Amino acid sequence: MLKLLALLLALVLAGSALAKVAAPAYPDPALEKRAVALEQQLRCLVCQDETIADSQAELAKDLKKEIREKLKAGMSEEQIKQYLVARYGNFVLFKPPVMATTVPLWYGPFALLLAAVAGLFYYILRRRSAVAQPLSEAEQARVKALLDSSEERP
Amino acid sequence: MLRARFLVPLAVLVVFGALVAVLGVGLTLDPREVPSPLINKPAPEFKLPELKHPDKTISNQDMLGKVWLLNVWASWCVSCREEHSTVLALARSGVVPVIGLNYKDERADGLGYLARLGDPYQAIGYDHDGRVGINFGVYGVPETYVIDKSGVIRYKCIGPVTPDILRKKILPLVKELNGNA
Amino acid sequence: MVPELGQFALVLALCIALVQSILPLVGAARGNAAWVAVARPAAQAQCLFIVFAFCCLTYAFVSNDFSVVYVAEHSNTDLPLAYRVAAVWGGHEGSLLLWTTMLGLWMFAVSIFSRSLPEEMVARVLGVMGMIAIGFLLFMLLTSDPFVRLLPAAANGRDLNPLLQDPGMVFHPPMLYMGYVGFSVAFAFSMAALIGGQLDATWARWSRPWTTIAWSVLTLGIALGSAWSYYVLGWGGWWFWDPVENASFMPWLVGTALIHSLAVTEKRGAFRSWTVFLAILAFSLSLLGTFLVRSGVLTSVHAFAVDPKRGVFILAFLTVVMGASFTLFAWRASKVGLGGRFAVVSRESMLLTNNALLLVAAGAVLLGTLYPLVLDALGLGKISVGPPYFDAVFVPLIAPALFLMGIGPLARWKKASLPDLALRLRWALAVSFAAAIIVPLVMGHWSTMVGFGILLATWITASCVVSFKAQLAHVPKGQLGTRLAQLPRSYYGMLLAHFGVAVFIVGVTLVKGYEVETDVRMDVGDIAHLNGYTFRFAGIDKVKGPNYTADRGTIVVTRGGEPVVTLHPEKRVYTVQNMPMTEAAIDAGFWRHLYVALGDSISPTSWIVRLYDKPFVSWIWGGCLLMGIGGLLAALDRRYRVKARAGTLQAAAAAGLNVAAAR
Numbered sequence: 002m003l004k005l006l007a008l009l010l011a012l013v014l015a016g017s018a019l020a021k022v023a024a025p026a027y028p029d030p031a032l033e034k035r036a037v038a039l040e041q042q043l044r045c046l047v048c049q050d051e052t053i054a055d056s057q058a059e060l061a062k063d064l065k066k067e068i069r070e071k072l073k074a075g076m077s078e079e080q081i082k083q084y085l086v087a088r089y090g091n092f093v094l095f096k097p098p099v100m101a102t103t104v105p106l107w108y109g110p111f112a113l114l115l116a117a118v119a120g121l122f123y124y125i126l127r128r129r130s131a132v133a134q135p136l137s138e139a140e141q142a143r144v145k146a147l148l149d150s151s152e153e154r155p
Numbered sequence: 156m157l158r159a160r161f162l163v164p165l166a167v168l169v170v171f172g173a174l175v176a177v178l179g180v181g182l183t184l185d186p187r188e189v190p191s192p193l194i195n196k197p198a199p200e201f202k203l204p205e206l207k208h209p210d211k212t213i214s215n216q217d218m219l220g221k222v223w224l225l226n227v228w229a230s231w232c233v234s235c236r237e238e239h240s241t242v243l244a245l246a247r248s249g250v251v252p253v254i255g256l257n258y259k260d261e262r263a264d265g266l267g268y269l270a271r272l273g274d275p276y277q278a279i280g281y282d283h284d285g286r287v288g289i290n291f292g293v294y295g296v297p298e299t300y301v302i303d304k305s306g307v308i309r310y311k312c313i314g315p316v317t318p319d320i321l322r323k324k325i326l327p328l329v330k331e332l333n334g335n336a
Numbered sequence: 337m338v339p340e341l342g343q344f345a346l347v348l349a350l351c352i353a354l355v356q357s358i359l360p361l362v363g364a365a366r367g368n369a370a371w372v373a374v375a376r377p378a379a380q381a382q383c384l385f386i387v388f389a390f391c392c393l394t395y396a397f398v399s400n401d402f403s404v405v406y407v408a409e410h411s412n413t414d415l416p417l418a419y420r421v422a423a424v425w426g427g428h429e430g431s432l433l434l435w436t437t438m439l440g441l442w443m444f445a446v447s448i449f450s451r452s453l454p455e456e457m458v459a460r461v462l463g464v465m466g467m468i469a470i471g472f473l474l475f476m477l478l479t480s481d482p483f484v485r486l487l488p489a490a491a492n493g494r495d496l497n498p499l500l501q502d503p504g505m506v507f508h509p510p511m512l513y514m515g516y517v518g519f520s521v522a523f524a525f526s527m528a529a530l531i532g533g534q535l536d537a538t539w540a541r542w543s544r545p546w547t548t549i550a551w552s553v554l555t556l557g558i559a560l561g562s563a564w565s566y567y568v569l570g571w572g573g574w575w576f577w578d579p580v581e582n583a584s585f586m587p588w589l590v591g592t593a594l595i596h597s598l599a600v601t602e603k604r605g606a607f608r609s610w611t612v613f614l615a616i617l618a619f620s621l622s623l624l625g626t627f628l629v630r631s632g633v634l635t636s637v638h639a640f641a642v643d644p645k646r647g648v649f650i651l652a653f654l655t656v657v658m659g660a661s662f663t664l665f666a667w668r669a670s671k672v673g674l675g676g677r678f679a680v681v682s683r684e685s686m687l688l689t690n691n692a693l694l695l696v697a698a699g700a701v702l703l704g705t706l707y708p709l710v711l712d713a714l715g716l717g718k719i720s721v722g723p724p725y726f727d728a729v730f731v732p733l734i735a736p737a738l739f740l741m742g743i744g745p746l747a748r749w750k751k752a753s754l755p756d757l758a759l760r761l762r763w764a765l766a767v768s769f770a771a772a773i774i775v776p777l778v779m780g781h782w783s784t785m786v787g788f789g790i791l792l793a794t795w796i797t798a799s800c801v802v803s804f805k806a807q808l809a810h811v812p813k814g815q816l817g818t819r820l821a822q823l824p825r826s827y828y829g830m831l832l833a834h835f836g837v838a839v840f841i842v843g844v845t846l847v848k849g850y851e852v853e854t855d856v857r858m859d860v861g862d863i864a865h866l867n868g869y870t871f872r873f874a875g876i877d878k879v880k881g882p883n884y885t886a887d888r889g890t891i892v893v894t895r896g897g898e899p900v901v902t903l904h905p906e907k908r909v910y911t912v913q914n915m916p917m918t919e920a921a922i923d924a925g926f927w928r929h930l931y932v933a934l935g936d937s938i939s940p941t942s943w944i945v946r947l948y949d950k951p952f953v954s955w956i957w958g959g960c961l962l963m964g965i966g967g968l969l970a971a972l973d974r975r976y977r978v979k980a981r982a983g984t985l986q987a988a989a990a991a992g993l994n995v996a997a998a999r
Binding site for chain 3: 164171183188
């Protein structure tokens with residue numbers, strides 16, 4: 002009996018020692034990382050609110066395959082993006098390219114900032130010399146009454 | 156001083172007005188429609204086995220010198236059924252040849268679909284893995300391209316071809332490309 | 337029967353809203369006390385009817401009444417009860433009713449908690465809110481009626497979108513809408529001030545608690561949405577710069593500027609017209625957000641079902657509200673005086689700079705959100721503007737404002753001294769730089785982005801400490817407890833909220849800089865290592881839920897041999913819509929989250945599993961929680977609840993004096 006138990010124990014222990022370390026999900030983790038990073042910058046054209054990385058659409062799966070093949074073949078991320086833009090237009094990129102029609106987009110915020118800072122300076126410096134409305138006689142009397150009164154501060 | 160006081164509200168009003176105008180126009184647009192960057196560019200080269208005759212191939216080279224339509228369809232696509240009768244009528248009229256692109260489909264399913272609903276196509280390219288579709292920028296079937304005599308894409312119809320689109324956009328364009336012949 | 341009652345209640349609410357909009361406003365203008373007195377009971381009655389309508393719709397959902405179109409589209413008999421209730425706001429029509437219900441509740445609150453305000457002001461505020469209610473009630477009754485019948489009734493419903501079948505759905509929209517709609521109160525106060533001509537420090541004192549509460553609730557609402565998307569969407573992102581998210585973020589940014597501007601108006605009587613402008617802007621952005629989500633003008637994962645007719649209505653409503661309010665502003669605001677003077681370096685100027693920066697940031701977000709639409713409308717092509725743009729643009733814009741957060745609270749009103757500030761803050765600056773260098777190195781590797789983030793966060797925190805010590809030093813000697821109680825709640829609120837921002841920054845920076853992940857193919861029994869943790873794939877079971885079937889994995893996590901947690905990620909398929917959903921399993925620790933999600937299955941016992949270690953990620957929402965609590969604390973300050981002694985306070989305020997001593 003004891004020997005049987007010992008045998009079972011040995012088997013269990015051996016079994017757990019054999020628990021293997023899981024292999025990486027993809028044969029080339031580095032390539033996978035690059036691919037996923039690229040996919041997260043691209044819009045899925047079918048499920049347009051998702052990135053190609055997240056989308057389960059057929060087209061997204063096909064494009065994911067294409068991206069991996071092209072990365073393996075040595076194309077750079079930029080080249081792959083151009084490949085897709087040539088076929089689907091700029092809509093597929095989540096980062097809009099800087100071109101004539103997107104100059105206001107990319108430089109607008111900075112221009113806004115400059116305008117705001119300029120406006121600030123102008124306003125604060127002018128304000129320095131502005132005078133607050135003086136009190137009228139009646140108001141001055143009320144002020145005096147207030148200050149002289151023994152009422153507590155709220 | 157007075158001018159400055161008016162300047163800011165005026166600027167706000169202008170920006171506000173522009174915003175409302177843009178939003179108003181936006182209501183008439185479809186944000187999901189992706190216009191093709193291939194308009195007025197040469198159609199991507201392709202050479203595919205034919206759906207009905209696997210030993211034969213169909214290529215865009217075969218259609219050079221003619222104005223033709225490329226109609227992307229699939230048996231699993233519900234909207235394709237909507238336009239099928241229109242495409243059939245168009246093909247029968249003989250105004251313009253229609254080449255089919257069977258996109259991401261199984262051969263048997265594609266053939267069955269045509270057997271059931273009719274075959275308007277002069278030839279059909281069998282694009283099983285969808286690569287030719289990707290080259291054409293296909294993102295949602297059905298899609299139809301009008302290609303001119305020198306192989307340049309002139310128009311892309313996204314979604315089913317309706318008699319309206321046919322009458323207003325495709326037929327006049329085909330006529331023009333044919334030299335009003 | 338019940339849906340018809342609900343619809344009728346909405347019609348009645350509309351009639352009351354008409355009365356509420358006209359009589360009190362005319363009465364206040366003409367000095368007709370009877371008409372002015374109509375405001376409060378009208379608001380309360382309107383709220384009652386709207387809430388009744390809401391209850392009718394809820395009842396229809398709970399009782400599975402599929403003869404109502406809206407219920408049939410968004411519910412199902414198998415849907416658990418909590419989600420049947422949440423489904424009330426799961427679609428366009430019902431969420432509009434939720435919006436209107438929130439408006440009714442805010443009106444009710446204003447009608448009760450405004451005893452210390454002059455009756456004309458209350459009348460005008462409720463009158464304006466009544467007009468907004470007219471807009472929304474009309475919108476519902478004309479284009480988006482939730483009570484439309486479906487005859488013959490459907491046998492069963494189409495079920496709520498599985499993505500929405502989550503506790504997040506129960507809390508996020510109500511909180512969010514409470515915040516959105518709360519800005520209508522600030523808006524109404526501003527309109528009332530412009531109409532009545534009383535735009536002064538007292539007005540700011542009345543308006544401030546309402547605005548702060550709305551802001552706090554909006555903060556919590558946005559945080560809830562972010563947390564929800566984090567655990568639902570399978571890869572642990574928490575903000576996507578999606579158009580609808582931006583639609584809630586823009587009012588939040590302007591709202592933040594508003595509460596700070598109100599501080600100046602209340603304390604110093606300055607920035608009055610600017611504050612009013614901000615209130616109008618904040619509410620306008622709320623309405624714009626409503627438009628963007630429901631008109632189909634932008635693609636978004638949040639967008640409701642599209643109908644251009646609805647879009648036209650909201651656009652018209654938006655135009656009327658914004659047009660009228662900005663016109664009124666342009667006409668009346670110039671008559672308002674200038675308020676107190678202040679030096680180039682002073683708390684006022686710093687708060688104004690903070691405002692300017694927040695507005696520029698909001699402008700940048702608006703630009704990015706609407707730009708694709710603008711280009712498309714002009715026929716100039718179609719582009720996407722996504723996270724890469726917003727991240728690149730927003731962070732540099734907000735960084736200076738964050739830096740100012742460390743200085744502003746310490747600067748004196750009216751005139752501050754830069755050398756004095758530098759002296760008081762020199763240790764704070766030193767500590768910040770030290771932390772900026774030490775923390776990244778401790779966490780594993782140097783990163784400039786992390787260093788910068790830690791610098792800002794420590795700077796803000798250290799400055800809070802300096803401020804607190806200085807304030808406490810001003811309180812006369814005594815027991816610590818009594819001394820602490822002497823400082824006003826609004827001060828603690830500010831400290832907490834600012835500290836919350838620092839915590840938020842820490843969370844964002846550290847998770848971005850140091851999260852690790854690994855994708856592995858696991859057979860049953862396999863183990864994987866990540867960051868010192870061992871994950872063992874113990875098994876996979878088939879599980880049946882109320883309206884879904886799922887593959888449920890068991891992952892046992894240990895560290896150094898010691899058990900940590902057992903996680904159960906699932907891959908569900910919801911039966912009605914046949915939609916697959918990944919339910920990640922998260923061990924939500926204070927210092928880090930362990931995040932496990934099932935990928936595709938290669939065989940019944942072999943799955944792709946995604947493992948993440950996300951350090952400090954809960955600090956993102958923890959920071960937001962602190963911000964929200966800070967805001968609520970500040971709104972509960974005693975001075976807002978002290979009844980004005982007849983004449984005295986108002987007279988003094990009207991004369992432009994400080995009543996409370998400057999800090």
